[in-house]
Amino acid sequence: MTALLIVNPKATTTSERARDILVRALGTAVDLNVGYTRRRGHATSLARQAVAEGMDLVVTLGGDGTVNEVVNGLLEAGKGPDETPRLAVVPGGSTNVFARALGMPVDWVDGTGVILDALRDNRSRTIGLGRANGRYFTFCAGFGLDAAAIRRVERARVKGISATPALYLRSTVAQYFSGADRRHPAIRMEIPGQVTHERLGLAIVQNTRPWTYLGTREVSPNPRASFDTGLDVLSLNEMNLATTIRTASQLLTGRKPPHGKHVVAYHDLKKFKLSSARPQAFQLDGDYLGECDAVELESAPEALRVLC
Template sequence: MKKNILFVINPISGGKSKLNFAEKVFKHLNLNLFEPSFEFTKWHGHGIELASKGLADGMDIIVAVGGDGTINEIASVLEGTKFTMGIVPFGSGNGLARSLNIPLNEVGAIKRLNNLHYHSIDSGLFNNRKFFNIAGIGFDALISTRFAENVKRGFWGYFKTSISEISNYKHQKYRIEIDGKLIEREAFMISLANSSQFGNNAHIAPFASLDDGFLDVCIVKPFPIYQFPVLGYRMFSKSTHKSKFVEILKAREIKITREYPSAVHLDGEPIQMGVELNISIKPLSLKLLN
């Protein structure tokens, strides 16, 4: 029997048009295996509603067509179920898709679905909110907030915003409990990495794995501002672990207490949270068509 496959499309992700996307699906998807249908998101969070409705309507597979934020919405519905998710990357960074070696062009990603290759990955919980690529506290959460305020996305948008914000940014003190062991750190930012990279091949946690049952806790300590380009270089050369300003620890359960409430980000999407943060890993809880 054919599998019912729903493509949930974010029409504005990555700044790229999706008007002819359905035409490409009918041309490159194996229609002997799949019966496709399509929905477009119309507001932030709409993907959650569309994915939930898709499951109720008997869909076997739901494909996120967009960036990490769109993926997060669809995956949040499918995680912990028997249903399968697919990804056609259309974001500005495509961190999760890159980590899964999914082709970044839509034709290649559509054709990849025809292989019917299934793979399960871990997912993260952050104060009961789900994430699948990287969550963050501190400077990267601030930059995610600026992006949500309609700053131009993509690598150069990230770079320019970072430069404009870094001189005024104040680090915090954190109490961090890693699988029951307490440490205290001053930090510029803390990343909770399920995959190795934010996107655009900027690797904050070079050895993070999507299916090892651990999160990589990446603590970036305060550093002289002239070291900022060096840390950027280390991310793109997968060598952050060699920096004296970066500490990386693997963990299943993390409790963080910070000095004051502020934004965190979950897969690049900012959300305000308080001083007490509880993060954990759910091993192999999301089934992907990859």
């Protein structure tokens, strides 16, 4: 079996020594090549090359951004899951939502063990993905407030600040109080054949649960989201302080999904559109992708085979 290990050398939780150990461990089970990413988007090129060379497996060592790039490289040719290399994920980032959603251990050593066991037992599963304006995502997309908060986090990381749960919370609060959409929400959601919602303040889209983690705690606005169903979305049609605090409290306590007259939520959607009268921040799998005024979202069922 041929495999490519795609390594983000800036991965948060692994060292050079750890990467060497991983390479030796995987090399006992597969004919392994190793590629190191050098810039944003490079992982997509490496995955594309693995498809062209007919490799059987692509393994990532990095965070959710690296995984997202690899997935898009693997699926770019439009082949089915049986014609595409399988994907295995070794947790190496600060959050690793996708790996943990698959049930992978947080520790990279334990994660490597799971992958080796799956190779030995020829064990894999096929999962559904999401697609936004033609780009695949594995667990979440955001349009509006949450994406703008991620933009703040990324700017802080450029300055050398670690991406901790506290930083995400501070960034979200700062964006809420400084952004225009709190007073004048501008997002529109159109679901074909169903309904159109106007004046929404944000849109959180999930392909699976959770949406993210705060340390070890799962945070999931759409707790029924699954790799085996379509897309779930949660929006608010009122962004005043009382509504926002109530919804955030419901979200963080996790006893029930957010609810109330200002909550707009849908489960298992095949396709819908988000648009805005003014450009909105946009993110996929926790990576800020800039601003846009419209996003076409659709479910991509049974799109990818993964080892877990």
